[in-house]
Amino acid sequence: MDNPRRILxxxxxxxxxxxxxxxxxxxxxxxxxxxxxxxxxxxxxRTSPPDAIVLDVMMPGLDGPATFARLQEQPETRDVPVILxxxxxxxxxxxxxxxxxxxxxxxxxxxxxxxxxxxxxxxxWQP
Amino acid sequence: xxxxxxxxxGLDPTAAIRAIWNSNRDExxxxxxxxxxxxxAAIEGRLSPENRVAAxxxxxxxxxxxxxxxxxxxxxxxxxxxxxxxxxxxxxLDRTLVAADEVVALRGDLSRDPSPPAEPAPDRPLTPVxxxxxxxxxxxxxxxxxxxxxxxxxxxxxQGRRKQLAAAAIDRGFQTxxxxxxxxxxxxxxxxxxxxxxxxxxxxxxxxxxxLAALDPPVPSLALTPSNAPCDRVxxxxxxxxxxxxxxxxxxxxxxxxxxxxxxxKAPESTVLVLDHLPASLSSVxxxxxxxxxxxxxxxxxxxxxxxxxxxxxxxxxxxxxLPGVGGAELCQVLRSDARWASLPVxxxxxxxxxxxxxxxxxxxxxxxxxxxxxGADLAARVRNRLKRTRALRGHAPVARDGDPLAVDHPxxxxxxxxxxxxxxxxxxxxxxxxxxxxxxxxxxxxGYRFRxxxxxxxAADELAGSPPALRPRVVLLxxxxxxxxxxxxxxxxxxxxxxxxxxxxxxxxxxxxxxILNALELGAFDHVxxxxxxxxxxxxxxxxxxx
Numbered sequence: 012m013d014n015p016r017r018i019l020x021x022x023x024x025x026x027x028x029x030x031x032x033x034x035x036x037x038x039x040x041x042x043x044x045x046x047x048x049x050x051x052x053x054x055x056x057r058t059s060p061p062d063a064i065v066l067d068v069m070m071p072g073l074d075g076p077a078t079f080a081r082l083q084e085q086p087e088t089r090d091v092p093v094i095l096x097x098x099x100x101x102x103x104x105x106x107x108x109x110x111x112x113x114x115x116x117x118x119x120x121x122x123x124x125x126x127x128x129x130x131x132x133x134x135x136w137q138p
Numbered sequence: 139x140x141x142x143x144x145x146x147x148g149l150d151p152t153a154a155i156r157a158i159w160n161s162n163r164d165e166x167x168x169x170x171x172x173x174x175x176x177x178x179a180a181i182e183g184r185l186s187p188e189n190r191v192a193a194x195x196x197x198x199x200x201x202x203x204x205x206x207x208x209x210x211x212x213x214x215x216x217x218x219x220x221x222x223x224x225x226x227x228x229x230x231l232d233r234t235l236v237a238a239d240e241v242v243a244l245r246g247d248l249s250r251d252p253s254p255p256a257e258p259a260p261d262r263p264l265t266p267v268x269x270x271x272x273x274x275x276x277x278x279x280x281x282x283x284x285x286x287x288x289x290x291x292x293x294x295x296x297q298g299r300r301k302q303l304a305a306a307a308i309d310r311g312f313q314t315x316x317x318x319x320x321x322x323x324x325x326x327x328x329x330x331x332x333x334x335x336x337x338x339x340x341x342x343x344x345x346x347x348x349x350l351a352a353l354d355p356p357v358p359s360l361a362l363t364p365s366n367a368p369c370d371r372v373x374x375x376x377x378x379x380x381x382x383x384x385x386x387x388x389x390x391x392x393x394x395x396x397x398x399x400x401x402x403x404k405a406p407e408s409t410v411l412v413l414d415h416l417p418a419s420l421s422s423v424x425x426x427x428x429x430x431x432x433x434x435x436x437x438x439x440x441x442x443x444x445x446x447x448x449x450x451x452x453x454x455x456x457x458x459x460x461l462p463g464v465g466g467a468e469l470c471q472v473l474r475s476d477a478r479w480a481s482l483p484v485x486x487x488x489x490x491x492x493x494x495x496x497x498x499x500x501x502x503x504x505x506x507x508x509x510x511x512x513x514g515a516d517l518a519a520r521v522r523n524r525l526k527r528t529r530a531l532r533g534h535a536p537v538a539r540d541g542d543p544l545a546v547d548h549p550x551x552x553x554x555x556x557x558x559x560x561x562x563x564x565x566x567x568x569x570x571x572x573x574x575x576x577x578x579x580x581x582x583x584x585x586g587y588r589f590r591x592x593x594x595x596x597x598a599a600d601e602l603a604g605s606p607p608a609l610r611p612r613v614v615l616l617x618x619x620x621x622x623x624x625x626x627x628x629x630x631x632x633x634x635x636x637x638x639x640x641x642x643x644x645x646x647x648x649x650x651x652x653x654x655i656l657n658a659l660e661l662g663a664f665d666h667v668x669x670x671x672x673x674x675x676x677x678x679x680x681x682x683x684x685x686x
Contacts, residue, residue, distance in 0.1 A: 026162035026203045030155055037151045068148055069198055098202060098217075103493020120213050 016136065017042045017059075021052035021078065022067035022096065030123050031065065039127035049073025056088045057058050063114070063134055064088075067096045068104075079111060081092055096121070163248075164204060169196040170245050173219055177241050178573055180223075181580055183493035187226065194223040204248065212247035215240040217613045221341045228492060230509045231584060233515065236671055237576050242294055242670035257340050287311040288331035290396055293346055294362065294385075295336055303334070306389030310340070310397065317346070324345075329353055332396050336385060337374055338364035343651070352377025354672040362387070376659050388426045408525050409433040411452035413443055413469075414487070415461055419510065423456060423487070426514030430522060430528070440464055447479065453525055458510075459488040467502035474503035483524045487512065496584075505586040523588075527681060565589040565680060566611040568598040568628065569646065570620050578615065581673050595623030602641065605630035613683045614643045615676075616649055616663075626654065629661055638662035642683040 018041050022028050025047070032043045039119055044061060046052035050073055056064060064082065068075035082088040092114035097105060108116055115133030117126075130136075175497075176193035179185040205213030207320060222237045224230060229237070290312045294664045300316055307314045315330055333350050337343050343361070350357040361379035363371065371382060383395055389641035410432050414420040420436045427434045435450045437443065440461050440470055447455075455473070457466035466486050474481040486504040499507045506520055565582055570593045582589045590609065592598040599617075601609040614632075618625035625645060632638055642664035647655055655666050664683050667676050 024199050024203050025204060026158060026166065029158045029162070030206055033154045033158060034151050037154060069195070071195075096202070098198060119202035123206060124151065 012122055015042045016063070017061040018109070018130070019044045019046065019052060019056055019061040020048065021046045021064065021075075022069075023047055023070045024067070027067070027096075027119075031126060034123045034126050035130075036116065038124070038130070041127075049078035049081075052078055053085070053088075056082060056091065057085050060087050060091055062091070063130070064091055064093045065096060065117070065130065066093055067119075068108075071100065073077045076108065076111065079113065083112075094130060094133055151552065162203075162207075166200065167245075169249065170241070172196045173200070173244065174214075174241050174288075174480070174573075176220075176223065177234065177237045178576070180229050181231075181577065190226075194220055197223060200244070204244075204498075209247050209250075212244050215244040215247065219244070220398055224439070231493075231496065231580075232509075234358065235577075235584075236580060239672045242672070246670045252547065257358065283513070287313050288400055289313045289315055289328060290393075291315045291317050291330035291333035291350070291359075293317050293333065293335045293343065295338065301391050303392065306393055310393045312393065312396070317512060318487075328634050330357055332399050333357055333359035334362060334392060334396065334413065335359050335379070336362045336364070337371075338362070338385060339656065344373055347374060347377035347379050352668065352671075352675065354675045356675065356678065360392070360399060362392075373656075373659070376665065384408070404457065407452055408453040409435060410454045410456060410521060411435045411437065411446060411450055412456045413437045413440060413446075413461070413466075414456075414458040415440070416458070419487075422514070423517065426512075426517050427521060429514070429520035432518075432521065440469065443469065449517045452482070454483045454485065455520060456487060456521075459486045467499055467504075469531055470499075470502045470504055478493065481528075483528050485521065485524065500583065500586075507584070526685065562588050563590045563609060563611045564613065564684065566602065566609065566614045567594065568592045568595065568614065568620060568625065569617040570594065570618070578676075581677055587680070593621070595620035595625060595628045597621055597622070599628045599631045602628065603635045603637055605635045605637075607637050610637070610640055612640075612666075612685070613680055614641055615646055615680070616643050617646045618648065618654075626658060626661075629658055629663055633661045638664075644676075644679055644683055 013120050018035055020028060020031050020035070020043060022031070022045075022111045026054065028047070028053070035041045035043045044055055044059075046055050049066075049070055052064070052066065066075045066078055066136055070078075079093055079095070081091045082093065087131070095108050095113050096116055096119050097108065097116050105116060115130075117129060117133075121129070173193055173196055176185055176189055179189065197216045199322060200216035201213050201220060204216055218240045219237055222233050222240075266548050276552045288311075289599055290307060292300060292307075293316075294300055294303065304314045304316075317333075330350075333346075335343050335347055335350075347361065350359045356378065358380045360381045360383055361371070361374045361376065362385040364385045365383050371379075374382070380399060381395065383392060387395075395655055410427055412420060412423050412427075412434060414436070415438050417438060420438060424434050424436050434627075435446065435452065437446050459466035461469070466488075470486065473484060475480065483505045484503065485508060486502075487501045487510045488499060489510050490496075491592045496507045506524060508517055508520060509512050567575060567578050567582070567589060569578060569591070572593075573616050575591055575593070579589065579591060590611070592601070598620075601607065602611075604613065616625045616628055620628070623631075629638075629643055629645070632641065632643065638661075643662070645655070645658050645663050645666040647658075647666050647671055648669040650658075658666060665679055667679055
């Protein structure tokens with residue numbers, strides 16, 4: 012296929028990275044780049060801006076919201092839609108995340124088989 | 139084309155996810171180990187703030203990863219652990235015990251094969267979703283609004299009979315869930331509140347009874363006995379049946395029995411005396427216990443305690459530990475030295491929720507220690523259990539002692555090494571896993587049981603299987619895989635020396651076959667609990683074995 016959409020996935024859990032990458036590639040046909048930390052994600056997003064970023068909230072060092080704020084400051088990444096991976100325990104924070112301007116929030120644990128549909132739905136991507 | 143494409147034929151994402159799980163399993167189990175260490179440390183009151191933060195983070199990560207890989211129970215356990223570990227306030231003892239149960243559930247769930255990835259949990263309707271043979275007979279389409287009323291599981295042969303029962307259930311405001319009589323229980327949805335199990339269906343019904351009794355909380359079940367076929371009531375009772383009814387009983391009779399089974403136990407006519415110098419705190423204790431149907435007498439002045447004791451003749455005493463002047467611990471010690479009050483159950487309320495302070499209160503003779511501020515329902519439950527156990531022990535003790543040739547009257551026949559303190563041991567734990575033994579020690583001592591611990595089977599048998607035995611506890615928690623002599627061997631020696639009448643043995647089984655378990659019950663084991671077990675469930679079994 013020509014020019015598939017590119018997704019950058021930022022999560023410090025290697026298992027989650029592998030599962031999400033696998034389904035996004037196999038089921039969604041997307042081109043997936045991963046990063047294990049907020050800083051690595053920022054760098055990868057800046058040097059080669061993806062079509063969307065999936066960002067875990069709780070990470071050591073630069074966490075999801077802080078990474079998102081930095082993405083908003085970089086001209087190269089300002090307009091890239093960001094989906095946050097949130098835990099159920101962070102329900103109270105959800106309104107705060109929404110007001111920051113993220114494109115969507117995906118609760119963890121997520122169903123791998125529904126991930127592509129959920130992400131495409133949030134980003135209004137047509138199959 | 140941009141975006142999503144069809145999955146390439148021959149590529150199975152589910153298999154890929156499974157492969158990813160297999161390669162990540164060790165790392166995930168490493169996280170579980172961190173949590174296990176943290177919970178063990180929390181129980182012993184030595185969890186450092188750094189390790190606590192690290193463990194909370196591991197729990198958070200596990201909650202997300204486990205669920206994504208298809209381990210729903212593990213994900214839920216990790217989320218509970220995250221909640222318990224969150225914050226910096228000391229973790230109350232009862233919460234650490236919950237954490238211990240959840241860690242066991244976490245490892246247990248992750249040790250099985252992953253189920254196909256499921257919908258994320260939050261939006262799952264709480265309607266019973268029975269699989270394979272199960273089907274809801276009442277309550278309309280399963281995915282629509284759930285009908286109210288207790289859910290009664292029905293494991294009865296014959297579709298006509300099942301429909302008849304379901305109709306009778308609706309009339310009485312129950313929901314029903316038909317389950318297979320072959321020991322199958324639905325994995326999804328809420329557990330039933332009670333169960334009707336037909337014994338005419340063979341061994342499967344016993345397995346089902348045992349499975350229901352092993353749930354947390356245990357699901358009470360009534361066994362239906364066929365009139366035209368032999369059935370083994372003893373085995374059914376051992377498996378956990380709470381009552382028996384003829385299989386020919388009318389549906390009305392059956393559900394009346396279920397109603398009786400579910401009705402809250404009638405409040406005993408018990409009086410609790412509460413001494414707390416702070417009126418606000420006194421009134422919250424008062425309210426919690428009164429709601430539980432107990433008669434409560436409140437007192438704010440320690441000086442009036444003896445007078446009030448004479449007047450009210452309480453069944454249980456609650457003391458605040460930090461009374462002005464004379465402390466609750468001192469009062470407790472004084473009470474213990476007074477013959478009239480020596481056996482009165484005493485519960486101490488303490489604001490200092492740390493292991494050392496709690497241990498000191500137990501040393502002073504407290505039967506139970508509750509951290510204040512407390513949860514009203516928890517306090518009421520502890521008081522009720524304590525009252526129930528005290529009554530049971532009073533009714534039980536003289537019988538057990540009368541026939542004992544080692545009674546204090548015959549010091550000459552006393553076996554060397556059998557000191558008076560040995561007579562007081564209520565529970566013996568035979569377990570070689572130090573962590574589990576420590577958890578059991580904690581669970582038993584905080585509930586006020588006097589206990590003794592053996593790590594090897596032969597040492598335990600030497601003490602428990604003499605004639606007469608050197609040690610005659612009420613209950614033995616007996617692991618199977620033990621050094622020197624395994625648990626079945628210990629049990630056999632106790633049976634051969636006729637020591638299973640005065641001592642009830644609960645087998646802690648891990649990989650035992652059904653045959654082995656049945657043989658153990660046949661030999662005279664009182665009960666068995668499969669590992670990994672829930673500590674509250676095991677303690678409930680211990681209470682039952684003690685004679686409740």
